[in-house]
Amino acid sequence: MMNILLINGPNLNLLGTREPEIYGKKTLKDIEQDLMEVAESKKTLLECFQSNHEGEIVDKIHDSVNKIQGILINAGAFTHTSISIRDALIGSKIPFVELHISNIFSREDFRKESFLTDKAIGIISGFGFYSYNLALDGIIEYLSSRD
Numbered sequence: 001m002m003n004i005l006l007i008n009g010p011n012l013n014l015l016g017t018r019e020p021e022i023y024g025k026k027t028l029k030d031i032e033q034d035l036m037e038v039a040e041s042k043k044t045l046l047e048c049f050q051s052n053h054e055g056e057i058v059d060k061i062h063d064s065v066n067k068i069q070g071i072l073i074n075a076g077a078f079t080h081t082s083i084s085i086r087d088a089l090i091g092s093k094i095p096f097v098e099l100h101i102s103n104i105f106s107r108e109d110f111r112k113e114s115f116l117t118d119k120a121i122g123i124i125s126g127f128g129f130y131s132y133n134l135a136l137d138g139i140i141e142y143l144s145s146r147d
Contacts (some may be wrong), residue, residue, distance in 0.1 A: 001045055003068040004136070005094075006035065007057060008050040009076030015101075022102050026129050036130050044141055054082055061088040068123060070139040071096035072132070079104070079114045086115040096140060099135040100125040 008028060011018060016027035032048040039046035047068070048058050057078065061071070071094050078085050079098070089096055098116045103126030117123050121142050124135045 001043055001086070002070070002140065003045045003047070004039065004066045004139060005064050005071045006032070006046055006048045006132075007060065007071060007073040007075070009057060009074060009078045010052040011137065012074060012076050013050055013052065024101070024128055031105060031129055031132055034129075035079055035136060038136060042136075044136075044140060046136075054078055054084060055128055057082075058084050058088040061085070061092050061094070064094060065092050068094060069143050070094060072099055072135045072139060073097070073116070074099050074101070074132075075116060079116055081115070082114060089116065090119055095121050095124045095139065096144075097121060097135040097139050098123045098125075102126060113143070 012028055016025055031107060034045050036048070048105050051057050051060070057075070064071070071089070073096055075082065075098070077083055079100070098114065098120040104114070105125065120129065124131045124138065127134055
C-alpha cells in the first residue's frame, strides 16, 4: 500500500467560510474526507495534516522521511514566502505535488511566485477542490511508474 501525506498550510482551516467566491464552500474536513475515500479506492493510505505554523510543517516533513512515499502540499501563503518549507521538501527527498484551489497565476502578482514549483514533480492550480483529486492521481501515477 502506498502512503501519501497531504499538507495544508495557513488559513486553509478556514475553508468553507473564507472568501467562498474564490475558495468555494467546502470545509477542509470535507475535502480531506472525500480525498481519503478516493485514496482508499486506489489502495493508498492518505494522512492529512494542516498547520498555520511554518515550523510545524517543516517538522511534519522531516518526520515523514522513510514513512511516506509522496507529499501533496497546498502550502497556502507559505508557497510565496517559505524557504524553510522548500528546503525541508528538498532535504527529505520525498516527491511532492504542489496544489492550489484557485489559479494562482491569474491572481495578484505576488501569488504568481512560488518557492516550491521548480522542485515539485508537478503543480495543479485552479480546479477548485478537484485540484486535490488531480494531485492525488498525479502522485500515484508518478510513484507507480517508478516501481
